[in-house]
Amino acid sequence: MTLRTRRSARAGQYLALVAYLVFLAFPLLWLISTAFQPPRELGSLHPSWIPGDPTLANFRQAFDEQPLLQAALNSLIAAVCAAVVAVAIATPMAYVMARHRSRLSTAATGWVVISQAFPFVLVIIPLFLILKNLHLINSLAGLVMVYVVWSLPFALWMLVGYVRAVPPELEQAASVDGAGRFRTLVSITAPLLAPGIVATALFAFITAWNEFFFALVLLKTPEKQTLPVVLTHFLGAEGVADLGPLAAAAFLATLPSLVIFAVIQKRITGGMLTGAVKS
Known part of the structure; x- marks a missing residue:
């Protein structure tokens, strides 16, 4: 050439x-x-x-017409809780599946991927009945449970890939030097997995922050509704949108994801490079 x-x-x-x-x-x-x-x-x-x-009239009108601050707080609580719980559950599961490979773990990984193809409508009725029996309808706790279950498969699949990227020889070398299993996981494996954990938490957070369907079905009272649901209130009875306030509110709803990604993307990249050097 x-x-x-x-x-x-x-x-x-x-x-x-x-x-x-x-x-x-x-x-x-x-x-x-x-x-x-x-x-x-x-x-x-x-x-x-x-x-x-x-x-700035569109922003003032948006805040006057709808409880955006309360809705944003509800979305923030649900998204943060879902991200933390999903990562806390997925991390040890991913480590076991990556380090102890078997037909069962392979089948479990395949099922995790297939489960992401399930449409929301397929699970909403049994999910609604289960939460109703648990008295968790119209509560952020019930919504967090749904978000954790829905984001857990993909979070697990992501973390399995990150765990497999960490050379097992590093853990074996630490074991030869006298480090126990817990010390090895905390001092060797966890720092190398930090970028993957952050990226997975970011995925879970954004998924929960932007989710609409489950929040629409499970939350009834206005003071508990999340931001995506409240945004639909800017549509008139005949489907005519109030474009100015709607765009202003949608822009504010987009900002958290953009800001969070901008803040942590350097840390994700830096952590990956650090892991590569240590490897």
Whole structure:
């Protein structure tokens, strides 16, 4: 391959990457633009990407019309609790499945992957009846249980891959040096698994934060509803959306996921590199 051909190929790769980034950023940029546009610009036949007269009125109206702070708090409690519990359960299970391979663990991993294909509608009726018998309908505790069960299979599948990436020779070397099983797990394995645990917790958090269907069915009273459910209240009786406040509220609902990922993504990458060096 000539130098000119390599440069052309690399330029094509960069162009494809830029196009992909623009494709991913398009909905967010549109959302931000809509959130800051006044009603007369939103109703224009030729809307502009950049608001001509930016305003915060949409945000004020959104907070006046709906209990966004309470809904955000409910979503935060449910998402954080679900992420912590799911990771706490999945981590030891993933270690056992990765280190003690057998036909049973292989079948369990396959079942974990297949379970993700189950539609929500298939499980909502038996799930509703179980929670009703446990008196957990219309409670955040019941919703957290649902989120943990729903995110646990994929969290387990993710962590199994991270555990298998940690060389068993490191644990064997620590054992030869006199470290016990618990000391080895805490001092050797856990630090190398930290990036995987953080990434898995982030997945569980975002899944619970954005979830709509279970929250809609299981939560009845307005003061316990989560943010995705409250966002639907900006739709009128005839399905006509109040675009300005809806975009403002949706933008605020998107911020936590973006901020959390921006804060921890460097730590995830740094942890992976550290693990690679130690390996």
